[in-house]
Amino acid sequence: MSASGRPGERSRWLARLWGLMLLGCVIASTLMLLHGARFDNRVTALLPEDRQRPLVEQASAQLGDQFEDRFALLLQLPGGDTDRLEQTTRSLARQLEQSGMVTALHWQPDDFRQGDPLETLGAQRYRLLTPELRQQLDQGDSAALLRHALSGLVIPAGLDRDPVRDPFGLLDAWLAAQLPSRIHTDHGLITVATEDGRAAMITGQLTGSPYAPELQQQLIAAMQGFEQAHPDATLLRSGLVFHAAAGARQAKHEISTFGVGALIGLVVMLLLVFRSPLTLLTLLLPLVTGTVLALTLTLVFFGGIHLLTLAFGTSLMGVAIDYALHLQCARVSLRERFRLRPLLPGLLLSLLSSALAYGVQAFTPMPGLRQMAFFATCGLIGAWLTVVLWLPQVPVGRSPFTERIIASLWQLLGRLRGRLSWRLALLLAVVALTICAGLTRTNDSLRLLDTSSPAMLDQERRIQQLFGRDTGTLYLLITAADRQQWLEQVEALTPTLETLVDNDHLGGFDSLASAVPSHARQQQNLERVRRLYRTTLPKLYDRAGLPEQLEQRAMQPLAAPPRLEIDDWLGSPLGEGDRRLWLGNVDPKDTRAATGPSPVAGMVVLSGRFDATARARMQQLAADHEGVSFVDRVGRLSAVLGELRQQIAVWVAMALVALVGILTLRYRGRTWRVVTPAAGAILLVLSAYALTGVPLNLFHQLALLLVLGIGLDAGIFSAEHPDDRHVWLAITLSTASSLLTFGLLAFSATPVLHYIGLTALIGLSAVWLLTALVQPAGRHRPSRKPS
Amino acid sequence: MMPSLFYRPAALLLLFMLGLTPARAMTLTTLDQQLSRQGDVSGTFEQHRYLADLETTIDGHGRYAFEQGERVRWHLLAPVEQDLVLGRQGVEQGGEMFRDDPAGIARLILQVMQGDLATLRSRFKVKLSGAPTDWQAHLTPRGEALGRYLDRIELAGDRHMRHVRMLMHNGDRLDIQLQPNSTDAR
Numbered sequence: 001m002s003a004s005g006r007p008g009e010r011s012r013w014l015a016r017l018w019g020l021m022l023l024g025c026v027i028a029s030t031l032m033l034l035h036g037a038r039f040d041n042r043v044t045a046l047l048p049e050d051r052q053r054p055l056v057e058q059a060s061a062q063l064g065d066q067f068e069d070r071f072a073l074l075l076q077l078p079g080g081d082t083d084r085l086e087q088t089t090r091s092l093a094r095q096l097e098q099s100g101m102v103t104a105l106h107w108q109p110d111d112f113r114q115g116d117p118l119e120t121l122g123a124q125r126y127r128l129l130t131p132e133l134r135q136q137l138d139q140g141d142s143a144a145l146l147r148h149a150l151s152g153l154v155i156p157a158g159l160d161r162d163p164v165r166d167p168f169g170l171l172d173a174w175l176a177a178q179l180p181s182r183i184h185t186d187h188g189l190i191t192v193a194t195e196d197g198r199a200a201m202i203t204g205q206l207t208g209s210p211y212a213p214e215l216q217q218q219l220i221a222a223m224q225g226f227e228q229a230h231p232d233a234t235l236l237r238s239g240l241v242f243h244a245a246a247g248a249r250q251a252k253h254e255i256s257t258f259g260v261g262a263l264i265g266l267v268v269m270l271l272l273v274f275r276s277p278l279t280l281l282t283l284l285l286p287l288v289t290g291t292v293l294a295l296t297l298t299l300v301f302f303g304g305i306h307l308l309t310l311a312f313g314t315s316l317m318g319v320a321i322d323y324a325l326h327l328q329c330a331r332v333s334l335r336e337r338f339r340l341r342p343l344l345p346g347l348l349l350s351l352l353s354s355a356l357a358y359g360v361q362a363f364t365p366m367p368g369l370r371q372m373a374f375f376a377t378c379g380l381i382g383a384w385l386t387v388v389l390w391l392p393q394v395p396v397g398r399s400p401f402t403e404r405i406i407a408s409l410w411q412l413l414g415r416l417r418g419r420l421s422w423r424l425a426l427l428l429a430v431v432a433l434t435i436c437a438g439l440t441r442t443n444d445s446l447r448l449l450d451t452s453s454p455a456m457l458d459q460e461r462r463i464q465q466l467f468g469r470d471t472g473t474l475y476l477l478i479t480a481a482d483r484q485q486w487l488e489q490v491e492a493l494t495p496t497l498e499t500l501v502d503n504d505h506l507g508g509f510d511s512l513a514s515a516v517p518s519h520a521r522q523q524q525n526l527e528r529v530r531r532l533y534r535t536t537l538p539k540l541y542d543r544a545g546l547p548e549q550l551e552q553r554a555m556q557p558l559a560a561p562p563r564l565e566i567d568d569w570l571g572s573p574l575g576e577g578d579r580r581l582w583l584g585n586v587d588p589k590d591t592r593a594a595t596g597p598s599p600v601a602g603m604v605v606l607s608g609r610f611d612a613t614a615r616a617r618m619q620q621l622a623a624d625h626e627g628v629s630f631v632d633r634v635g636r637l638s639a640v641l642g643e644l645r646q647q648i649a650v651w652v653a654m655a656l657v658a659l660v661g662i663l664t665l666r667y668r669g670r671t672w673r674v675v676t677p678a679a680g681a682i683l684l685v686l687s688a689y690a691l692t693g694v695p696l697n698l699f700h701q702l703a704l705l706l707v708l709g710i711g712l713d714a715g716i717f718s719a720e721h722p723d724d725r726h727v728w729l730a731i732t733l734s735t736a737s738s739l740l741t742f743g744l745l746a747f748s749a750t751p752v753l754h755y756i757g758l759t760a761l762i763g764l765s766a767v768w769l770l771t772a773l774v775q776p777a778g779r780h781r782p783s784r785k786p787s
Numbered sequence: 788m789m790p791s792l793f794y795r796p797a798a799l800l801l802l803f804m805l806g807l808t809p810a811r812a813m814t815l816t817t818l819d820q821q822l823s824r825q826g827d828v829s830g831t832f833e834q835h836r837y838l839a840d841l842e843t844t845i846d847g848h849g850r851y852a853f854e855q856g857e858r859v860r861w862h863l864l865a866p867v868e869q870d871l872v873l874g875r876q877g878v879e880q881g882g883e884m885f886r887d888d889p890a891g892i893a894r895l896i897l898q899v900m901q902g903d904l905a906t907l908r909s910r911f912k913v914k915l916s917g918a919p920t921d922w923q924a925h926l927t928p929r930g931e932a933l934g935r936y937l938d939r940i941e942l943a944g945d946r947h948m949r950h951v952r953m954l955m956h957n958g959d960r961l962d963i964q965l966q967p968n969s970t971d972a973r
Contacts (some may be wrong), residue, residue, distance in 0.1 A: 113862050151869035154847035543866050
């Protein structure tokens with residue numbers, strides 16, 4: 001390497017080689033993305049493979065995704081004026097229809113055109129008995145049955161109440177048991193009883209994806225128009241589209257304030273310091289090339305990339321701007337006296353420390369972390385190579401203004417340096433460690449990832465409660481060798497569930513077995529019905545004045561009625577609501593129990609109240625019965641986040657110990673000055689959270705990794721070049737630019753971004769201050785001296 | 788996503804049986820107004836259910852009462868004693884609630900009793916004929932689902948409703964004669 005701006009032959013050759021490699025990376029990654037490499041967004045994909053449960057994934061996806069394009073609204077007016085509620089609901093329905101974004105809008109009783117129940121259940125009805133009817137028959141209470149049957153014959157208040165086909169109204173009783181108990185019809189409306197009276201219910205389907213911006217805008221506009229016209233109406237919303245719209249609105253707002261703000265701030269700051277657009281570009285170029293290399297290699301080695309990897313990996317790579325800053329600051333400051341070689345040890349150590357801190361996670365058992373670590377490390381190396389190979393070849397802008405800034409920053413450093421002795425640092429560290437050990441709390445709740453406001457989540461929860469239907473976050477997953485064994489298994493579990501509901505431990509449950517009894521139970525039911533006909537039918541006909549000969553005709557359908565099968569029920573319009581509960585035939589490899597060559601699986605969804613007793617019973621059920629597992633979707637994902645957090649903490653701590661060892665080899669007694677900015681900042685953040693009671697989560701920790709990387713860089717460069725004023729400029733710019741890009745996120749309303757931002761804000765400020773405070777006193781010279 | 792729709796044609800009929808007062812001029816609007824001014828009406832009924840398939844008839848009789856626009860009580864005396872009450876809370880049979888059907892027939896009945904024909908009109912084509920002292924109404928279902936069970940409803944009366952006839956799609960027929968108490972004949 002020759003003097004600045006005139007690189008030697010060898011480095012020119014290496015730079016060209018690096019350029020060719022990057023070009024290859026761009027081509028390769030484009031080809032891979034076009035040919036099937038996928039972006040993964042399943043949180044559980046971050047788990048080790050032996051702990052992934054394909055069937056649980058499948059079940060959760062079916063319970064969750066099916067309702068993506070559906071929505072439900074509840075409309076309530078003050079006072080109990082049902083006529084006005086009807087008019088208001090009508091006008092809301094009209095506005096929704098006019099938006100052109102919804103189809104299948106249901107709000108009137110007549111709209112439930114569910115086909116003919118006789119087709120699905122007509123012949124099978126003699127095998128279907130509700131639990132109440134079974135009990136009545138078993139108790140031999142034929143007097144009440146006879147009275148009901150007689151009045152039903154005179155006033156045929158039901159479906160097919162025919163003296164021959166269904167003298168006892170079996171079909172009616174069965175259908176009534178399949179209806180949700182909370183939904184009523186009132187004044188031409190479908191209503192739900194709430195705490196403050198009746199609310200009208202409107203359900204509908206979207207014409208497109210709930211994520212489509214145009215659809216969101218039109219729908220929200222229609223609803224806002226309605227709300228403005230009816231200020232006293234209360235409108236509760238449930239549906240992914242409303243959360244997606246709110247999330248999109250918030251993201252848009254935040255990108256336009258924080259994102260654009262940070263970008264403008266960064267550009268203005270770097271332009272002010274360097275006064276050269278070209279230099280500005282050279283600072284950002286390493287980040288781009290680093291990402292290209294990281295993306296390509298991740299795609300090659302992992303066959304795809306997780307979206308979390310992309311998000312956090314690129315954030316962690318933010319450290320890479322350090323290399324460019326240190327190089328360019330040195331070139332601007334030293335001008336012709338710039339040489340790359342003296343800078344190389346610092347740059348190398350800086351890369352090594354960050355790569356070690358991030359890369360060590362590649363050895364954790366968590367594939368998600370491995371990928372993230374791999375991505376970040378590759379990105380750092382790519383950025384580093386660009387800085388070392390390309391940047392010296394690009395001319396750098398020079399301004400007397402830069403000199404002035406360097407001078408005033410150096411003055412500032414002079415006032416701060418030497419204020420923190422190693423004794424004081426050690427004391428503070430011990431205090432901080434005590435605070436952290438005693439007070440740190442953690443929270444790995446999945447709610448952190450929710451972008452929806454608590455008010456919206458509350459609306460969602462209330463509607464689901466009122467409908468008595470959940471989105472299926474808690475359920476039992478049941479596998480069996482075939483359909484009949486599956487139904488028998490569920491029937492065996494049902495009494496336990498019913499007891500929990502009766503004793504108020506569980507809100508309710510949704511089970512396919514209550515719509516389709518097992519063959520065994522259908523046979524028992526049929527026998528009961530035959531007995532009922534033999535004992536009670538003659539009396540019924542006698543009282544109704546019907547001829548005796550009819551008895552023979554009435555008994556005929558009982559001879560060999562067809563059975564109701566799962567697939568018939570689910571295939572009928574009546575069974576549509578139950579389809580989500582059935583997975584059908586599944587891959588034998590995915591079932592834990594030995595369930596034969598063609599196992600089936602389905603779910604019993606638990607809804608509403610769910611207390612500790614219910615949880616314990618569910619876990620007990622799963623332990624006692626092979627083929628039954630209890631799934632808590634939210635709890636499961638929260639556990640993944642918690643495990644990621646713990647793994648990161650353990651491995652980073654180990655990497656730090658190793659790093660201190662390496663750094664001691666080079667810096668000896670000065671090592672504490674190198675480590676203090678990073679370690680001190682992390683301890684400060686952790687103590688602040690411990691003292692204020694903020695529970696730690698995965699996202700705090702990812703931000704701490706960034707603080708660690710930038711803090712180590714600051715420590716290493718200030719130790720490598722203690723007398724170089726440009727190093728202090730680079731450190732200041734590095735913390736300031738990261739503060740701009742990450743610290744601003746502290747003001748985000750999205751929990752995840754807020755935590756990352758707050759941590760970066762406190763941590764990076766501490767890095768800068770600590771770097772200055774630990775510099776040795778008395779070495780401060782006003783004049784510049786090249787290293 | 789919602790459970791079954793099943794109609795209760797007979798429940799629907801209760802409505803017509805109870806004290807539809809004849810309108811002065813036979814338009815839906817005036818009938819609407821007339822009905823909305825109704826108070827309590829009660830009386831006795833007699834009914835015959837004709838089963839086409841069996842070529843036989845089941846007979847019954849009892850009392851009816853429309854209470855304060857809140858409840859319709861249908862009290863069958865023979866061949867068995869049984870109460871059927873349609874209230875705001877739903878339908879009660881023999882003192883037990885049974886689940887309200889999403890087709891909303893029970894509610895619909897109350898609405899018509901109160902003189903709100905708007906909903907009825909949305910589900911039936913209504914044709915009126917005759918004079919206020921001797922009128923007939925023909926109701927035919929608009930919806931295909933309802934039409935599969937019910938061909939039409941015929942109502943007739945003078946100052947009060949006197950006769951309700953439901954003609955089912957399968958040829959079955961339900962005839963109800965109403966005799967309002969004289970104290971209610973206002």
